[in-house]
Amino acid sequence: MSTLVEAELKLAIAVVGGIFGVVAALVPVVDNWLRGRGVQQQAARNLEYASKKVAFWKDWLGASSVTASAEELQEVRKLAAVNLAEIARRQEVRPQEPIQAHSPPSSWIRKALLLYWPARLSAWIPRICFYAFLGYFLIATLNLCLEGAYKDILVWVLLLVIASFTTLFRHLAIRVDGLRHLGGTPQRQ
Numbered sequence: 001m002s003t004l005v006e007a008e009l010k011l012a013i014a015v016v017g018g019i020f021g022v023v024a025a026l027v028p029v030v031d032n033w034l035r036g037r038g039v040q041q042q043a044a045r046n047l048e049y050a051s052k053k054v055a056f057w058k059d060w061l062g063a064s065s066v067t068a069s070a071e072e073l074q075e076v077r078k079l080a081a082v083n084l085a086e087i088a089r090r091q092e093v094r095p096q097e098p099i100q101a102h103s104p105p106s107s108w109i110r111k112a113l114l115l116y117w118p119a120r121l122s123a124w125i126p127r128i129c130f131y132a133f134l135g136y137f138l139i140a141t142l143n144l145c146l147e148g149a150y151k152d153i154l155v156w157v158l159l160l161v162i163a164s165f166t167t168l169f170r171h172l173a174i175r176v177d178g179l180r181h182l183g184g185t186p187q188r189q
Helices: 003-035 039-067 070-090 108-112 121-147 153-177
Strands: none
Touching: 003 153, 039 070, 121 153
């Protein structure tokens, strides 16, 4: 292999390695963001917050009954009643959004290549990255085979890293779309 091809290959490995570092840092952030944005997760956080406030007022009343005079205790009870009524008002049962029917196509090729419209617009971000890495992988594989550079171990490492990114973004696209597996079950949004 010529020195120019080796230099290009080393540069490509360095660039992909840098991208790998950035993606590795962003995956937990994106995953945490995705977990916290659903209606059920928000309702669970609100319920947990309300439970903590109720526990606080219960403890406050218990401590006040021991230390406060009868008049002060009556004021604390009124204040607690107002705050507990506000908590109860905020926690009224709201009707849940209906499940949106979304199922991926039955063709395994369309499922594998994500060739269907996603249920959420946010699923386009990892899909575009998936398509970019898939295209880069296919072009790099074709180019390396045509040049005969496939005998070098660095080429295989580069292709493995690109394939890993492609798989990672495909997985993220499916997860953002709300499908747990290829068969797909609709999720609440």
